[in-house]
Amino acid sequence: MAVIHNPDPSDSKQRGVTRLFYDARIRSIFIQAITLALVLGFLGWLTLNTMTNLAARNLSAGFDFLDVSAGFGIGFTLIPYQESDTYLRVFFVGIMNTLLVAAVSIVLATVFGLIVGLARLSNNWIIATLSRSYIELIRNTPLLLQIIAWFFGVFVLLPRPRQSVELGEAFFLNNRGFYMPAAVPEPGFGVVTATFLACIVGTIALAIWARRRRDRTGRHFPAFFTGFGAIIVLPLGVHLALGSPLGWELPELKGLNFTGGVSVPPSFCALIVALSAYTSCFIAEIVRSGIQSVSKGQLEAAGALNLPANWTLRRVVLPQALRVIIPPLISQYLNVTKNSSLAIAIGFPDLVSVWMNTSLNQSGRAIPIVAMTMAFYCLVSISVSLVMNYYNARAQIKER
């Protein structure tokens, strides 16, 4: 006869609660709910506290100042700006300048970093030692110091406008900046641009076709070089055939300074040189470590298959090295973007300088301005990070 245990109702209830307590899933939901409540509560308290204190100190908050005319001049702008424009416009001027610095520095740092990193692996003792000294010297001194040194040590000491360093009467370098001819498109230049864009699209299509054909037939077609050649030669041909429909506006000395053409201030030059040099050292080391991470056996295997040298590099070494190179490279790109804010030390009008310094001071709206600046850097960093992570995911080993 089976003994039927008749559970006491209160005992069952208690066991229910206990069971809830020991159930990992419920416990974790409970803990997460508490954490979320604490975080939200903290943020709410922070906002309330800030608002109370701002009111207590008679400080105005809010974003209404954005349509007020800023009233100050900016030394270098990519988008048209004049003193009567609004603070919001200043924000965009700052963003464009910051992005320009970041983009130019990233390109230059990557090119230099690649060259120096490869030179570091050279069998030639002089080249290897030179690149190693360059890396050790530049990456072991603070970036701010380098920016200031380039600015005061080089670009401010350049000759005055009347004694500019000239390069073929088109490029001028003096202590007010670097002056270049500006391209002025004339009628017909649109055709050249269209040809150029068509060649890029064509090259991408060609590359896809070449890969499919290789997968199908095993035959190789040099899509990269064909496309690259086409992108350069075809638009150039069209350009010449149409009688060069592109005018050049040369900078010329008028009054106190040069006018016309395109120019960048000395602070921009100093910033770009310092940022690119500094970051290139880190990129060089990343490239070196990536290439050295490819085991020697892979090279020997490629040799055994009698692959040509450039195939060994492009199809064997690089795909494996990139897996090691890309993650730290993402960090470096993010660093450049954030380091560009050091521009304030030499007065280049980047976002931090014109927005978080000048505008903050002239308008007195600290909280909205700092919040907008942080949001911008956050957004840019996250975007760069997402794009590079997507590329990284594609470059990783596919077996897993």
Add this chain to the structure above:
Amino acid sequence: METVKERGVLNCQVGLPTPGFYALAEDGTWSGMDVDLCRAVSAAIFGDPDQVEYQSVTSAVRFTSLANAESDMLSRTTTWTAVRDTQLGLDFTTVNFYDGQGFLVPADSGITSALELDGGVICVLTGTTTELNLADYFRANGMSFTPVTNENVNVLVETYLGGGCDAYTNDKSGLAARRSAFPDPNGHTLLPETVSKEPLGPVVRQGDDAWANLVRWVVFGIINAEELGVSSENVDEMTSSADPNIARLLGSEGNIGEGLGVSPTFMVDVIKAVGNYGEIYEKHIGENTPIGIPREGTLNALWTEGGIIYAPPFR
């Protein structure tokens, strides 16, 4: 006020060292016209002018620092404007120096008027009224310019001296003060144009009226002292003066100090410590100093001598 008394020290904010107004000596002591105002307020509260903690802050963060109560008062060539007075949680007490913006150019540039600066590169301190006036002036005259900005006045002056800009613009007193410290002061010319009004004076945080009163009346006190002929040298004899105006100022009669929350004889301490307005002016920026800003015939002369330095009576 109570906070300052309890702390025993006045937190007085000045700017980055500038000759004449807030100069830093090699032994770390501060001196200058604006520094003397900090000392005067300290003397009024504690009877001792040296109970001051000087805070040297860039112009870009000066108001934030004051609004956050890091400084008790700000005494540093700061221009009184409507926006600053009404939107930044600040209270401008009074004016102790009337200034105007000018341009400094290298003498060998051959420029003799600000109107010749069209297309020029101008060095300007960021976050200042100067930066706004500069833009206004060029706009009003239909001229163009490229600003070179920095928040650190010393970096900016180095850039100007290195030839990085055609002209350096600031309040004229500031330009004269800077020029006195140049390696070659005569190699630089102050252009004749004055492009703005710059009433400079001490600033306090909004919402503490008693404190604002004290700072305001210390300034009025030293101006009245000059008008009445009371100086640091004769202040002791003057305490027994028969002139009721002097007696009220020095606290031998009446109790003006009580309303301000300080001792009745606070002006005696102040004048002993720093002197009257004229003494302070001549000591730091007058014609016998390297800065050499003449006072006679300018706005900064006493109202009795054709200027507009004028204080309400001690009554």
